[in-house]
Amino acid sequence: MRYKKLSIKYLFFSLSLIILFSEGFISNSTGIDKKFYKDFIQKYSGYNPQVEDIASKELERFNSHTYADNAGAGLYQKSQITEIHDDLIRNAYGNAHSRNPSAKLTDKRLNEARDLIYKFFNIDKSIYSIIFTGGATGGLKLVGENFPWTLESKYFYLRINHNSVLGIREYATNNGVNFSALSYDEVEKILKKQKETKGNKRLQNSCNDNMCENLDYINRQSMKSKFHKTHCLFAFPAKDNFVGQKYPLVWIKDIQKYGLSDDCVWKVLLDAAAFAPTEPLDITEYPADFVVISFYKMFGYPTGLGILIIRNDDAQLFNKVYFGGGAVVMASCDSRWCKMKETPSMKFEDGTVPFLNIASLKHGFKRLEYFGMKNISNHIAALSMYVYEELSSLTHFSGKPVVIFYGRKDLPPNGGIVNFNILRPDGSVVNFGQVEHMASENHIHLRTGCFCNPGGCQDFLNLSLEEMQVASEIRDSCSDPGQLNNKPLGSVRVSFGYLSTYKDAKNVVNFIKKYFVL
Template sequence: MVDAMAEDLKQNLYGNTHSINPSSMLTEQKVDAVRERVVRYFNTTLSEYSVIFTSGATAALHLLSETFPWSNSSRFTYLEQSHNSVLGIRELCLHHGGDFCALRESEVNVEHPESSQCNACGHTDKSTPTYMAAAAAAAATQTTTEGQQDQPLPYNLFAFPAQDNFAGIKYNLSWIDHIQKARDMCGKRGDWRVLLDAAAFVPSSRLDLGKYTPDFVTLSFYKMFGFPTGLGCLLVHKRSIDILRKLYWGGGSVVVAMTQEPITVFKGNPCAKYEDGTLNFLSILGLNPGFDSLEEIGIDRITHHVWALTLWTYEQLRVLRHRNGQPVVRVYGKHDLGDPRVQGGVISFNVLTPEGTYIGYHHVQKLAARYRFHVRSGCQCNPGACFDYLGLSYEQVSMFFLNKDSCGDEKDVVNGGTLPLGAIRISFGSLTTFEDVQAWVAFLEAFFVDSGEMAAWGLEEGRKRQGVQNPWAAKPFFVEHTGAAVA
């Protein structure tokens, strides 16, 4: 990919698209071609979805949160296993006087959405100036028909990940259609729109937007290809593009802006309207080699490869035992079902001592990094999934996490090793090999399995005392892949 991009830059001159000079026109033409390629890859068209480029999946979520038509009657409902960047949307809903609800997977009733029971709900303080201003604005939008007020249904948003990034659980995409058709969810009437966070899903799974048509889709191309970084997009379905409300604007997103009057005319093209400033056009053009690579391999082959790696590694970890018969790891997820439709290419787990206490994830990761393994630790920016799998209560989270610097810092176990505050995550992509995962399993066996030859599990000094050589020093092993990228 890098070589292909470098060759393209040698052959062509590209410039800011906000002009009609030759380099700018070439850039605009090629950027538009990339937009078309994005939707084609997901089995849809530009007549169905607008492709709005952003600096990543988080920026796409941020853009949606600021442009969604919240009101003081709106509700933001999300799956509890959502990424932090999805959870952040609730602040905008609350700012406008709305409320929010968090659902567990078992609480989503797609046949009867109105019966879905929220695990946790919250709302803004309705005595605040922000809420009262939002209420006044909502009242001002009411229309009068034959002498009676007719308040339109408020816009509500339901968000969930196609695959969560903590345990790799895949969620039922049929939720999309059911929620969109509902007028009542969790006892809240309104015009329900659906946001699909596809960032962790699309690197190794097929997303068919011809079959499933969420109103909004967010993703990161870095997670798909590994290059370029700092680029993602917000896909907006045609039925929802006109409900968005743009406030801040800049760069080439407007046709004209008056300086002495609050008059602004936005560009008619939705992509141009929501892409403020100069596009990261060189990175956008760098997506072509990435799609070339994925299409050459085939997403279905990648899915099968990733699942084979995941299942093999899970089986190896599951049978690891200390000499007293106690398990060496505790795995979180649905791997035991053996079904790639519900379990993605992620294994989150913790390492256990022979006594059943936890070895801190931070210690495991530091030792792994010393031997050039690339893994992730902590809560992986997914507090809902993390706290649920670890069995952490609200009181425990309040007690232990308020003193942490990040979700992956060295404060990794409490209560004498009986309560972990995070986990180790390994994830697999198109470039992960069996050599990688075999080396990882061998690493865990050498350092953390009490076989009677070494009692100081997890300590390099204990291993050295046994005269064991380091077989991993020659090359790095990537067991934390998302697509082609090491995340």
């Protein structure tokens, strides 16, 4: 209801500005373009004009700079840091493993932070636990290390995934597990087949002998899964960090119910690191087994802190080996005896958690709650669509396009990310390193390369494994500029966040118009 009221408030605010500009009551001295409010807001109705004033006050440190790398790191507000500073000045926090007054205050703040996270993502605390990690990567690593791999297990993941998700396959293969990288269409095809197969089980009474024989086999495999507890894992991003495509969250329940094969119990790992900063995420509606989130991606500060949201019954399956301080009830120094804590949040948080950073989370969440996640989603969609449409209209003197976009052809970018390369009049690609250098010279913060997403580079830039291997010999990271046989080894990514403004988007467009249109 609060979000609905906020949307209505934005609507009236926008309409009032249009009226004031059209009547001449607001002059150009305010720094706001009349044409913007008359045309832009009407065309991109999801844009939130209130961000302009907030950003000008809270992001003074950027001054004349344009920040368009929100998928790389979110932005913290000046008042957010001031509140955190004041909190630390007023309160004495100690190690929560102690029982003194400062330790008790820390313990209180830790519980408050967990409760805030449960509420924000609509998590049922009777079903899930929240484990604080060093970031989304830390959560993914924890899953890979402790998942109950067996020789019969499988690890499947979407091709367009972050390196940190791909890294789990090393734990899987070390346990003799087969892995497979699937495209969007392949996942859809497998699920369709699985649904049809499982649906046919209900028709056994009218099936022919051969069909019944096949169904009996499937049933036997299902029983084997149930009693032998072979577990398989599928990992995918709620939104990828390469082109910003949002993937069907209905996959979660479908894969848990139907599986991607019939020989094991399928668990689903959702990487929400790119999704959570800009989209509403409801864990009760989309009950993944594991969800990872990074807080600096959401609201800039603190860094080095994330969470793994894990089902309690899945946590019981984990094969924990290492234990650290705080994770055990008691351990022996001269034998291998150790009694670990029972609750997942205690059992898997080895050592002292970064309690001062955790205490600061409420100040970041407050900023997102002010706008509402649905409104933020609409806001960044408007900006990404504006940039996409403006750049799409650019042509050289030859009539050839200035920009080539990457992503689904049937789905223009609406996830806050626009991914592209710049073309010369002859159709050749401008080295993305040159684009980044010139952008930096013009105080524009964007990102280039493969963005730690090798599947994105391979699929969208049509790079083979052999080409990737050759390229690795001449580069130190996936963001290093370069080309291979005139083929780009990366691209340009512009990404927006909840504090991004029309001016940010327009500055990016004007930069490309000024330097690359011939």
